[in-house]
Amino acid sequence: MSEKLSENGSGADALALDLTRVTGRFARVAGRVAGGGFSLIAWRVLAELEQAGPMRVSALAHQQHVAQPSMTGLVQRLEGEGWVSRAPDPADGRATLVSVTPAGVEALEEYRAAAAARVRPHLDALSDFDRATLARAAELMQQIGDGIDARPG
Template sequence: MTDAPSADLADLGRAFEEITAWLRRSRSTSEVSATGLSLLDRLDAGGALRVTDLATLEGVTQPAATALVNRLADQGWVGRAADPSDGRASLVSITDAGRQRLRQHRDERSRRIADRLALLDAADQAALRAALPALRHLPAAPVARPNP
């Protein structure tokens, strides 16, 4: 059985939630949804996937994933190719234009975060700089599986 996180870690988790909500509210990108950006990011990091796999990984229905892929394809940000393992299926991949759009989004988001961080006092900025190595390790930390 996994122990419950300490109160400090729970507070840190809530802070991450608040930061995530702030980032979503302050998005300047209107032509692509948060789910669309997540899908582009997933394709950029992991390569081509079937729509059914994208739906599962993004936590949306297959019709919603299909509609999203269609919108992204209309923008020229994703492409489709026949799945060599199953001629009835297609693989969705990010295009160079999609990578550029994703890079633009990341740059905009980084700038908004940096602008907000610049408002903090020197001690808070130093604390966040000191936490940077741990924050970079967080996405790669192994996920604990609950004991049955």
């Protein structure tokens, strides 16, 4: 079922709500890749480690809004796949940092490719103008995301 965009789509507040809702739904729907065997949180963790670099389990748990024991279990599962590794935190010898491995990056790229394959037929059905509009929208969403990342809040 298609979600209705805000009646007053011209206001910044309505647009922010619409973008948050539709991009979240798009990511969930496109990310339902058959045979993946891993949760969307697992893929988000790998993506975050790829982009931000090594992190503590507690920081990953906080970021993903899951309990630390749940994140510890996920990290152990990802480590068992060879997708992440743990090393002592140089700032605190009692803690460890989790890093994505080359195999984890490869798995993430395969997941993204499978998700993109689900999207591609729908892009092919659009006009050149609509595809160009989406390409520009993707650039703008990247810019907005970078701005949000630069000012966490």
